[in-house]
Amino acid sequence: MPAKRGPRIIDGKKTSGIILEELKAEVAALRTKGVQPGLAVVLVGEDPASQVYVRSKRKTCADLGIASFSHDLPANATEKRLLALIAKLNADPKVHGILVQVPLPKHMDEQRVLNAISPDKDVDGFHPVNVGRLLNGEEAFVSCTPAGCQELLTRWGYDPAGKHVVIVGRSNIVGKPLAALLMQKAKGANATVTVCHSRTKNLAALTRQADILVAAIGVPEFVTARMVREGAVVIDVGVNRIPDATKKSGARLVGDVAFAGVAKKARAITPVPGGVGPMTIAMLMRNTVLAAKRAGK
Ligand SMILES: NC(=O)c1ccc[n+]([C@@H]2O[C@H](COP(=O)([O-])OP(=O)(O)OC[C@H]3O[C@@H](n4cnc5c(N)ncnc54)[C@H](OP(=O)(O)O)[C@@H]3O)[C@@H](O)[C@H]2O)c1
Structure with missing residues (x-):
């Protein structure tokens, strides 16, 4: 009797690799038009897992030709300081996407911080405006x-x-x-x-x-x-x-x-x-490219 065939393994690494190649071409095309997508990656503190995630996001940006802007704040930074940084990034035309790595230190109100990111730059899709748009079936940044x-x-x-x-x-x-x-x-x-x-x-x-x-x-x-x-x-x-x-x-x-x-x-x-x-990071890059395209419209 033939052995039962195993399931298909849905290989996210392979699929994310294909998506990243597609995005690389899109970024190159945007750059010929004078637009370089830019992602600000904000890390507060030294959580080892967060450091790994942030490093990998910054590296993927570099591989794709996306500009990444690193902002590392110490674990004891005040929420006020973080909110001031977000306000600056919201106003910076070179920054199309803003990512604040979570979890944040306990003394910060995570939702208040995430809500401070402009919905147009909210490439993580956590802002209530994007969540609401998603629910309504409108164009949104999907997490x-x-x-x-x-x-x-x-x-x-x-x-x-x-x-x-x-x-x-x-x-x-x-x-x-x-x-x-x-x-x-x-x-x-x-x-x-x-x-x-x-x-x-x-x-x-x-x-x-x-x-x-x-x-x-x-x-x-x-x-x-x-x-x-x-x-x-x-x-x-x-x-x-x-x-x-x-x-x-x-x-x-x-x-x-x-x-x-x-x-x-x-x-x-x-x-x-x-x-x-691996798909999560590919979607972050896709949202960043989308944000750059929308900003250019
Ligand atoms: N691959 C990625 O990129 C990625 C991204 C994000 C998260 N993750 C992983 O995905 C997992 C979930 O993350 P999360 O942030 O969604 O976690 P979370 O905020 O802790 O939510 C867990 C959910 O599971 C439910 N749950 C817990 N125990 C249960 C049980 N015994 N029976 C039924 N439901 C139960 C909880 O129910 P209640 O609401 O009733 O508490 C809650 O809704 C984690 O392993 C996380 O590391 C992976």
Whole structure:
């Protein structure tokens, strides 16, 4: 008897590489017209994970020909100082996008800081104006991780239209905006969306109904095979560092999905790392190019 074929691995690294190449060409074309997209990347403090993210965003800008403006503030910087910097960046015509790396130090009000970014430069898509526009189906900066999930689905041939998408997680940066995005009456959307969270009763009965299951929970390997329908498409947004004595660093990354078991039932699945993660940064670059184009209009 032939062995059961494994699922398709939705390779986000490969897809993000293709998108970055497309963007590189767009940036080159803009530059011949005298416009160089510019992204200001603001880091407050020395959180090691944030430093890694910020470095990689700045490097990707350089690879694409996008100007990146680095602003590193000490962990004890006041919120007033950060707000003054944001005001300066809002007014700077060379800066098309502003990214403030979160989490911010505890003494700062994160939402107040993010709300200070001009909605026209809000390439992270966290500003209430962009969130509202997304919900209304208007042109908006869509937050990068949800946009990356949608892009993976459509580019790999899993159009959400008419499908039942079950999202586990209702955060403002992943679950909620992804639900808003996929329920739109628009290309790459038109899904029937169910959003689950920690108060959801009988979670597995709901996740088993999913044609497309998205896990954005933050709990290592939470979604197990018994929670997944045979033939479902599984998108794992989770990034969790767990101890692993066999690794030099003493840890490894796992998603919110128990990959080995779920892969036996899924039609297609994203790996961690190398799935949604690389798409998030590609979408940030796409939003920055979009911001530059809109500013030029
Ligand atoms: N790949 C990327 O680029 C990227 C970007 C962002 C986040 N992430 C990762 O994605 C994961 C989620 O991030 P987040 O910021 O959305 O996390 P979050 O703000 O902590 O939200 C987690 C969500 O999961 C729900 N949840 C927690 N335990 C649950 C349970 N036992 N049953 C059902 N639902 C449960 C929570 O429900 P309640 O609302 O009821 O508390 C909440 O809605 C994390 O691993 C994070 O590292 C990855």
